[in-house]
Amino acid sequence: MxxxxxxxxxxxxxxxxxxxxxDVADTVTPTVDxxxxxxxxxAAALDRGETPLPIRFGxxxxxxxAVVSELAARESVLRSRLARVAGCVELRLVMPPDxxxxxxxxxxxxxxxxxxxxAGSDTSREADGPGTAFLKxxxxxxxxxLARAVGCEEVRDAVRFAAKSLIVGQQPCExxxxxxxxxxxxxxxxxxxxxxxxxxxxxxxxxPLSVLGPFAPYSFAGDA
Amino acid sequence: MPGLDADDAxxxxxxxxxxxxxxxxxxxxxxxxxxVEQGLARLVLTLIEVVRKVLEHQAVRxxxxxxxxxxxxxxxxxxxxxxxxxxxxxxGAFGLTDEDLQIDLGPLGGLR
Amino acid sequence: xxxEVVDNAPLELSDLINRVLDKGAVIAGSVTISVGxxxxxxxxxxxxxxAIETVRSAERRRGELQTDVNANVPVLPxx
Numbered sequence: 001m002x003x004x005x006x007x008x009x010x011x012x013x014x015x016x017x018x019x020x021x022x023d024v025a026d027t028v029t030p031t032v033d034x035x036x037x038x039x040x041x042x043a044a045a046l047d048r049g050e051t052p053l054p055i056r057f058g059x060x061x062x063x064x065x066a067v068v069s070e071l072a073a074r075e076s077v078l079r080s081r082l083a084r085v086a087g088c089v090e091l092r093l094v095m096p097p098d099x100x101x102x103x104x105x106x107x108x109x110x111x112x113x114x115x116x117x118x119a120g121s122d123t124s125r126e127a128d129g130p131g132t133a134f135l136k137x138x139x140x141x142x143x144x145x146l147a148r149a150v151g152c153e154e155v156r157d158a159v160r161f162a163a164k165s166l167i168v169g170q171q172p173c174e175x176x177x178x179x180x181x182x183x184x185x186x187x188x189x190x191x192x193x194x195x196x197x198x199x200x201x202x203x204x205x206x207x208p209l210s211v212l213g214p215f216a217p218y219s220f221a222g223d224a
Numbered sequence: 225m226p227g228l229d230a231d232d233a234x235x236x237x238x239x240x241x242x243x244x245x246x247x248x249x250x251x252x253x254x255x256x257x258x259x260v261e262q263g264l265a266r267l268v269l270t271l272i273e274v275v276r277k278v279l280e281h282q283a284v285r286x287x288x289x290x291x292x293x294x295x296x297x298x299x300x301x302x303x304x305x306x307x308x309x310x311x312x313x314x315x316g317a318f319g320l321t322d323e324d325l326q327i328d329l330g331p332l333g334g335l336r
Numbered sequence: 337x338x339x340e341v342v343d344n345a346p347l348e349l350s351d352l353i354n355r356v357l358d359k360g361a362v363i364a365g366s367v368t369i370s371v372g373x374x375x376x377x378x379x380x381x382x383x384x385x386x387a388i389e390t391v392r393s394a395e396r397r398r399g400e401l402q403t404d405v406n407a408n409v410p411v412l413p414x415x
Contacts, residue, residue, distance in 0.1 A: 032349070035356050054360040070363050081361060092355065096347050131301025132294070134308070139284045177350040210344065212351055218359035 001044055004028060004037045012064050014071035017078060019055075020045060021067055028058050042216035051085050051188070053078065054218045081222050088168050088185045089214035091194065093159065095152050095207055097178040145175060151207050152180035159184070162201040166194045171219050183219040234282045238275070269314060276311065280304055 001009045003022035012019045020041055028034060038057050045052035061067045071078065128136065152173040160167060169185035186194045191214055202209055283300050286292055292300065 030353075030357060032353075035353060039352060039356050054356075056358075056360040056362045057356055059360075059363060074363060078361070078363070090355075092351060094347060094351055097350075129298040129302070131298040131303070131305055133301070134305040135283055135287050135297060135301040138280050138304075139288060142281070142284055174354070176354045179347065179350050179354065181351065181354065183355075210347065212348065215355060218355055221359065221361040 001041065002037070003041045004034045006037075009041055012067045012071075014068040015075050017071050017075060019067055019071060020052075021061075021064070024060060028060065030057060039216075042218075046089065046214070046216045051082075051088055052216055053082050053085065053221050054216045055221075077222075084169075085185065085217045085220050087187055087189075088217060088220075089188050089191060090183050090217040090219055091186055091191065091211055091213035092181050092183045092215065093155065093202075093209045094179055094181040094212055095148055095155070095209050148180045148207075149173060149175045152182065155202075155205050155207065155209055156182050158201045158205065159198050163194055163197045166190050166197055169220050183217075185217055185220045186214075188214070233285070234278065237278050237281065269311070273311065276304075276307055279307075 003009045003020075004024055007022040007024065009020050009022045012021050022041075035057060042052060042054045061070065152175070156170070156173055160170070163184075166186060167184050168187060171183050173180055173182045175181075184194075195211060198211075202211075283304055286300070287297050
């Protein structure tokens with residue numbers, strides 16, 4: 001198995017912990033390939049049957065001895081975190097980027113620059129100059145981002161209600177890179193039950209959410 | 225005092241964004257000279273982008289607040305538009321966009 | 337699952353980055369990443385911008401109420 005930059009992955013043992021490591025250059029800048037490689041190693045560990053504790057991308061040590069000593073120093077914390085995610089996987093409910101399109105009438109009303117006579121019409125008296133159009137586009141994007149974040153939290157509430165005890169853990173909604181999402185921690189054996197339990201809830205939402213996963217539980221590994 | 229409020233809001237937002245950067249800066253920095261230059265270029269452009277986003281945000285707020293004339297909105301928007309175009313050029317020049325995938329890994333771009 | 341998502345690839349890519357970067361356990365005291373690691377910054381920025389918007393909207397509404405009250409105060413001569 002290979003990890004970041006194609007380096008071979010090997011196991012390092014420290015007390016009762018096993019760490020999967022590979023050699024990297026001095027520091028590791030995130031790139032899509034490297035992030036994928038890091039994730040592939042975590043996914044392979046997950047596939048072996050025991051849920052791993054994913055480690056932060058970019059975490060480096062001078063050598064294997066340093067890995068051993070750091071692991072040993074934190075053994076009890078790490079083992080309790082492993083116990084928290086044992087037998088579980090992470091699923092992610094993700095709202096796609098195009099989920100919200102703010103209608104032009106809403107934009108006009110919100111800006112407060114339209115007078116009562118022209119409110120509701122979608123054209124201004126003259127065409128917008130490029131500068132004005134640019135600002136309006138920025139404004140629209142801001143509104144969409146906010147609407148998406150709020151909408152995501154509403155879905156999260158509904159999912160929590162629908163899935164009840166199937167949810168071992170969850171995190172609040174986050175928005176990044178144009179998408180809003182929230183992760184849930186679910187027992188491996190209950191993934192299908194969870195999907196069924198929330199299927200109707202998702203269908204009834206105004207915004208479609210995708211359920212991605214299962215993944216190794218990055219969001220529940222602590223140090224978030 | 226709308227003018228003062230706007231300045232306070234901008235100062236506060238800038239302070240928050242810069243704190244976010246300070247938190248995100250690494251504890252140790254690779255001092256290899258060949259890589260320092262590229263790293264510093266990225267850092268400088270990142271900082272410019274942070275300030276630019278704050279400025280854009282504040283401009284939208286001023287526009288939405290109705291306190292600007294149409295000419296002022298257009299002037300402000302044009303200035304920001306030009307700044308945006310220049311930054312796209314700069315990012316391209318430093319190879320900071322992943323054009324094959326049309327994504328970027330930082331605030332110097334991004335999936336939308 | 338959501339129905340007719342035609343091309344999920346961009347979504348999965350942004351989710352990969354959101355999922356992996358700045359998540360996961362930290363073992364050593366510091367995470368050494370080369371200068372210009374800006375995804376961490378991006379994540380912080382996006383969250384902060386959204387939070388600021390919410391706070392400012394609430395403040396602006398309060399501010400508008402106060403402005404309306406002041407608008408009704410008559411202007412006295414000599415003032």
